[in-house]
Amino acid sequence: MKKTFLNIAMMATAVLAMSACSSTKKISENNSNDMTHLTADDDLDPEFMVLSDAQYDLVKRNNQFALNLFSEMKGMGSKVVSPMSVTYLMAMLANGAETTTRDEIMATIGAKDFNIDEMNAFYAYLMKRAKTADKQTNLNIANYIALNKEFKLKKDYAATIDKCYQGAVEALDFNDGKSTQRINGWCSEHTDNMIPSIIDQVEPAAVAYIMNAIYFNGTWSEKFDKNDTKKEQFYGFTRDIKYVDMMHRNAKYYYTSNEVYSAVTLPYGSGAYSMTVLLPNDGKFVDDVKKCLNADSIASLRRNMEECLVDLKLPRFTTEMKLSLKDIISKLGAPSMFDASRADFSSFANGNVYVSEMLQKAKIEVSEEGTKAAAVTMGMVKLTAIRPDEPRRVDFHCNRPFVYMIQDNYTGAILFMGQYGGLEKLKD
Incomplete structure (x- = not known):
């Protein structure tokens, strides 16, 4: 059976007590839709x-x-x-x-x-x-x-x-x-x-x-080795060639792909937060990725990920x-x-x-x-889920513009979102 990202994230992340502002009542066991039951001082067992x-x-x-x-x-x-x-x-x-x-x-x-x-x-x-x-x-x-x-x-x-x-x-x-x-x-x-x-x-x-x-x-759950970072070519939006500091790591990551892009999730710390990188397929572009993203596709993206052995290349950037x-x-x-x-x-x-x-x-x-x-x-x-015996091997080389987002793995909330096009620092 494939080991899915969402199942692991949900098991690894402790569910915390709700804090609210309008009442001191506790959330009922029937998982009520009312979100105003708790105060910031309530101390509930997170497992429930x-x-x-x-x-x-x-x-x-x-x-x-x-x-x-x-x-x-x-x-x-x-x-x-x-x-x-x-x-x-x-x-x-x-x-x-x-x-x-x-x-x-x-x-x-x-x-x-x-x-x-x-x-x-x-x-x-x-x-x-x-x-x-x-x-x-x-x-x-x-x-x-x-x-x-x-x-x-x-x-x-x-x-x-x-x-x-x-x-x-x-x-x-x-x-x-x-x-x-x-x-x-x-x-x-x-x-x-x-x-x-x-x-x-x-x-x-x-x-x-x-x-x-x-x-x-x-901090990445598994850091990149600085000795593996090399200057490599990066193909910009107009296919102009730039040279970036390309980090490299071959390890197990959660991965999925479709007809527009492939995606890899890199966890931080103990796994409560992660960065997901969405890399356009050959012949596709960042705008193509943007067009097919919505709240439903983001949720299904997380559900469809499986653990693979990924040859990951990601630029170091600011x-x-x-x-x-x-x-x-x-x-x-x-x-x-x-x-x-x-x-x-x-x-x-x-x-x-x-x-x-x-x-x-x-x-x-x-x-x-x-x-x-x-x-x-x-x-x-x-x-005024279960670990596969032999993980699928995939290449994920971010040598062209890509989209990324940092999310809370439990709620799915997007904290930061951006795109990298090969320019180090861009201001409007």
């Missing part, structure tokens, strides 16, 4: 906890948002984005919004059919899980609101950000240059200096800067990117929050406000040791 169908549905819909976001990143060069970081920022914005503005935000990130308490509970759970899922992997999710001292957050909103998103709220003098240093210092602190800054200068007229930071530092999200998020279904005449953030703070800018800075470093990745997303608010 599983995600409900509703929770898996929320992950699936949010992964579709991740793919939609990734598909909007045009161009042939190397790119990286953290859809999860964008999701956390938008979820915090949703809590301050009402009417159409809230509906659009929640629908865009896949939470259309969920009430806001259910959504908050699930993202609180993911934050708690990030701290404990894998002791050999560092995943940190942090939230922060730098508030113009002339304004005051609504009491209920501030309580939700504190309880569900563990978000620090700090009143600053936006006329003082030290506020810029403080905001950028928070970015640096929560990304191990991978993202040292997010703004050039605080705008005195701004009401608040709402931010999420995600930092990932994972990619960093600054991405303006305002037009992209508007196109994906949430335009009103950027429109001063239509935005409804009546649950956020005193005064009529709207989101004047949204952007993300992201960076990823892939080496023989593992992967470091970080992202800061900012919104500026202004007033």
Whole structure:
């Protein structure tokens, strides 16, 4: 029998206790679809906890948002984005919004059919899980609101950000240059200096800067030997030949293939997180891979993987990117929050406000040791199985552009996603 990746991942990953924000009741044994039963202080036996169908549905819909976001990143060069970081920022914005503005935000990130308490509970759970899922992997999710001292957050909103998103709220003098240093210092602190800054200068007229930071530092479960890394040819989008530092390892990995691409999953640490690399077949391209990716195909990809002996070649690379999200998020279904005449953030703070800018800075470093990745997303608010006896042998040589994603193996949530085109560092 083939040894499937999903079965092994589910067995290897301990199921953690749910954390939520609206009740102290415990989840019933019938696996209720209600996601608001637990608080962050509940201590349940993880062996008896599983995600409900509703929770898996929320992950699936949010992964579709991740793919939609990734598909909007045009161009042939190397790119990286953290859809999860964008999701956390938008979820915090949703809590301050009402009417159409809230509906659009929640629908865009896949939470259309969920009430806001259910959504908050699930993202609180993911934050708690990030701290404990894998002791050999560092995943940190942090939230922060730098508030113009002339304004005051609504009491209920501030309580939700504190309880569900563990978000620090700090009143600053936006006329003082030290506020810029403080905001950028928070970015640096929560990304191990991978993202040292997010703004050039605080705008005195701004009401608040709402931010999420995600930092990932994972060591491969089985590292590459640096002595096996060689300069090798890499064929770019136009078939131009570049030379990259190509890592090499011959070992057992989970692998699958179809008529468009082949895929290999590289686990980190004890296996709670992994990187999946999707390599276009000969005659196919990254755009062909993107076109056939959706939430269902991502789920089936994981189910269909089998353990093979893989001759793996993967470039050592660094990619960093600054991405303006305002037009992209508007196109994906949430335009009103950027429109001063239509935005409804009546649950956020005193005064009529709207989101004047949204952007993300992201960076990823892939080496023989593992992967470091970080992202800061900012919104500026202004007033108005069984082991086979003989594993199949396959070659997986990433000598041409490819797609990759870093996922939580238990929930399937996509933390980072990108493409490598042979350029080491690309900024917009």
